[in-house]
Amino acid sequence: MFGRQTIASVRGCTAPASFTILLVLALTACGGGSSGGEPGRPPAPQDPPPAPPPAARAPEVDAGADRRLEWPENTAELSGSVTHQNPEALTYSWRVTAGPPGVQFATPDRVDTIVTFPREGTYTIALTASDGSLSGEDTLQVQVDPALYPTETWTSATPAEMNMDATLLDQARDYAVNTNAAGGSGMIVRRGRLVYAWGDIATRYEMKSTTKSIGSIALALAFDDGVLRLEDLAQARLPRLGVPPSTNQATGWLERITVEQLATHTAGFAKPDGLDPANDAGPALLFEPGTTWSYSDAGLNWLADLLTVTFNEDLQTVLDGRVFATLGITRDDLRWRDNSFREPTLEGIARRELASGMEASIDAMARIGYLFLRKGRWAGEQLIREASIELLRTPRPSVADTRIADPVNFPDATGNHAVLWWTNSNGALADVPSDAYWAWGLGDSLIVVIPSLDLVVARATTQEAVSGPNRSGWTNGWNGDYAWLAPFLTPIAQSVSE
Structure with a gap:
């Protein structure tokens, strides 16, 4: 709101003078008031901001329990399990990280596979799952014991x-x-x-x-x-x-x-x-x-x-x-x-x-x-x-x-x-x-x-x-x-x- 006031004289001055003062007033609605809306009506609710995207997590991998074989038994079925928010995006890979060479996987790119060992020994096998950005891994151990042979007796x-x-x-x-x-x-x-x-x-x-x-x-x-x-x-x-x-x-x-x-x-x-x-x-x-x-x-x-x-x-x-x-x-x-x-x-x-x-x-x-x-x-x-x-x-x-x-x-x-x-x-x-x-x-x-x-x-x-x-x-x-x-x-x- 604007206002104007004129003052004719000022005490203590030797000559008369006049001033014009311009007042600017601002009104703010409080409490039950409103600013231009319908009197007595609360303001319209505002939508909450969108939730932030979930943090990316690596696949959680379980390669399965350790195994023990006795030669000539040399094959085992492997069945891993993987937990992930987008399982359709996952790729899998089985590989040997320790042990004699020559191990073969029937389907190394699947979570379930059959593995064949070339000889006796201790093997460490890893299952890796990846979503393209993050990966998870777990290992299991397979012990292939030597065949049993007779000594003096069977x-x-x-x-x-x-x-x-x-x-x-x-x-x-x-x-x-x-x-x-x-x-x-x-x-x-x-x-x-x-x-x-x-x-x-x-x-x-x-x-x-x-x-x-x-x-x-x-x-x-x-x-x-x-x-x-x-x-x-x-x-x-x-x-x-x-x-x-x-x-x-x-x-x-x-x-x-x-x-x-x-x-x-x-x-x-x-x-x-x-x-x-x-x-x-x-x-x-x-x-x-x-x-x-x-x-x-x-x-x-x-x-x-x-x-x-x-x-x-x-x-x-x-x-x-x-x-x-x-x-x-x-x-x-x-x-x-x-x-x-x-x-x-x-x-x-x-x-x-x-x-x-x-x-x-x-x-x-x-x-x-x-x-x-x-x-x-x-x-x-x-x-x-x-x-x-x-x-x-x-x-x-x-x-x-x-x-x-x-x-x-x-x-x-x-x-x-x-x-x-x-x-x-x-x-x-x-x-x-x-x-x-x-x-x-x-x-x-x-x-x-x-x-x-x-x-x-x-x-x-x-x-x-x-x-x-x-x-x-x-x-x-x-x-x-x-x-x-x-x-x-x-x-x-x-x-x-x-």
């Missing part, structure tokens, strides 16, 4: 502890013992533990043709040493191959025989052996090499001669020193008998027969099977290269197209016989895993290896039990027909639930 476990059905194991044992009154002893090992046994596992039994598979260790060692290959010509290493009889030379085939053919029954020699140089007598060469699968003890004994000159050493000494001693097998547990079909020495070296001739306890048989199950490794030491074990247990492509000389007694031999071992690679035993393989001799001496079930089975009986009239173990005359094995191996395989 660690024992019940069938239930090894997820096996004892009733089915009873069924297999009853077949082994009672069929044709075969009797004998046996044991079943899973995950390195003695799960089931019958008879006396320390008694030595004649191995008969199971000798072939045990003797394959010498062949594997020659491969490992680089002194022999399957494709090598046998006569180049053993010039006397196939003679006597001298008539074998006339065939023109001897120089074409390979190490592989001797080891796969495709060299062409007759089955029975028996060298008699004085009378120019010996196993005839019946078939052109590489054309016919014909079960031959003579061919395997020629292979034994070839290995003897290759090592320039008694094969028993080779196996004892390089393998059996480490396995805890002595000559009280396994030994070669004196030869039955060949002279006792070859070029001044003790001579062995590979077709037959070993005696072994069930315990020793199981230890050999366990060495093969563990791919040539024993308590941290690689006694046989894994590649050589794989070669022995795998049927050879070159054999697949050969004809079988005796298909009645050896059905499917070209599809299921490998290098001195029998296999189920063609699924002939429908309820036994196809990766199963075994040594098999007269009287049904068996060393069975089933990698996918982590199983070893050993079984044998006395030759007195198989040499009676019309009896030979489970069969009336041994042959390579798997039908005789099915009642024994099938319940054992089916006993495993996990």
